[in-house]
Amino acid sequence: MGSGIAQLAIVAGFDVWLHDSDSDALRRASEGIAEAIRRLVSKNKISQLAGTDALNRLTCTLNLEDLQHADFIIEAIIESEDVKKKLFCDLDKLAKPSAILASNTSSISITRLASSTNRPSQVIGMHFMNPPPVMKLIEIVRGADTSEEVFSKTKALAERFGKIVICSEDYPGFIVNRILMPMINEAFYTLYTGVATKEDIDTGMKLGTNHPMGPLELADFIGLDICLSIMKVLHQGLGDSKYIPCPLLVQYVDAGRLGRKRGIGVYSYKRESAGVNQSKL
Structure with missing residues (x-):
């Protein structure tokens, strides 16, 4: 950044x-x-x-x-x-x-x-x-x-x-993440409880709501550790149980599956980046 x-x-x-x-x-x-x-x-x-x-x-x-x-x-x-x-x-x-x-x-x-x-x-x-x-x-x-x-x-x-x-105003998550992160967290709960595959969750949101990226794909792009950190801030600051981080999100972060920056998150990116020498911002 x-x-x-x-x-x-x-x-x-x-x-x-x-x-x-x-x-x-x-x-x-x-x-x-x-x-x-x-x-x-x-x-x-x-x-x-x-x-x-x-x-x-x-x-x-x-x-x-x-x-x-x-x-x-x-x-x-x-x-x-x-x-x-x-x-x-x-x-x-x-x-x-x-x-x-x-x-x-x-x-x-x-x-x-x-x-x-x-x-x-x-x-x-x-x-x-x-x-x-x-x-x-x-x-x-x-x-x-x-x-x-x-x-x-x-x-x-x-x-x-x-x-x-x-x-x-100075409230937890401000505007964008107050709305975005609970949606991403709910996508993790949808995957965690077996409602659908990760691919179908993302496809549903891309084609059904015209989002450019699905919530799980977006979480990988942002970084799962950052998503978890923001959910913790929301839960601590607002005190509502709906902001409790999904156990699957917590597990992925504990396992070091942080998303694109680590080559694996919800999705694997290792094959995609193999053999490619790119400068990183």
Whole structure:
């Protein structure tokens, strides 16, 4: 997600520092962005000069301190409240006083993330859909103390990225995942209880409701660990038993069957990727 957001920003004309603590992940991200820009040029989406200029605006760094002069910092790390809070605490200490801190969280309370900083009015949710360069939507989430000025600047940034903005109050799952994840969870229950095969569940939703992907296929694309994490947030935050994660989803995650990124989830992708050398965003 982080590399896709970085790609959007450099194409939109911003200087970007892309940080990761893992040098291999940073290298893969840089290579993936370069390949994506080359595809845009080859398809005449942008000019060769614009592509070169965009890549020149990207700096990759292993040093978090390099973000100290940034005007706007977007966090896109693992979907864990504790890990995100630790990062926001660190960012708060090093970022300049005027900097806005945004989270790409898909379900975690912005108010709670903001509480780990001394600038809660400058913390906001900016939830990109995956993959960010392709999907047209950004979900903006205000925390309890997010200022109107910060909201306006974040909305303007999203629109400069060419995105359509929807706004959510700070409730578990926000808008998209409050609706989407229970549907995916119910698809797992449908498979778990033997109502139908995974293929028929997905085909039913694609052809019967005109969804571009079936819910189980979509879960594999998102990552089953992320789906499980969001269901736990919904269940804990809303307290309704209908948000209890399906035991089959839990079992798949426990087994390391996380979806496309691991080569196996509900479906197997190992044959599909065998022998194919592709850069990964």
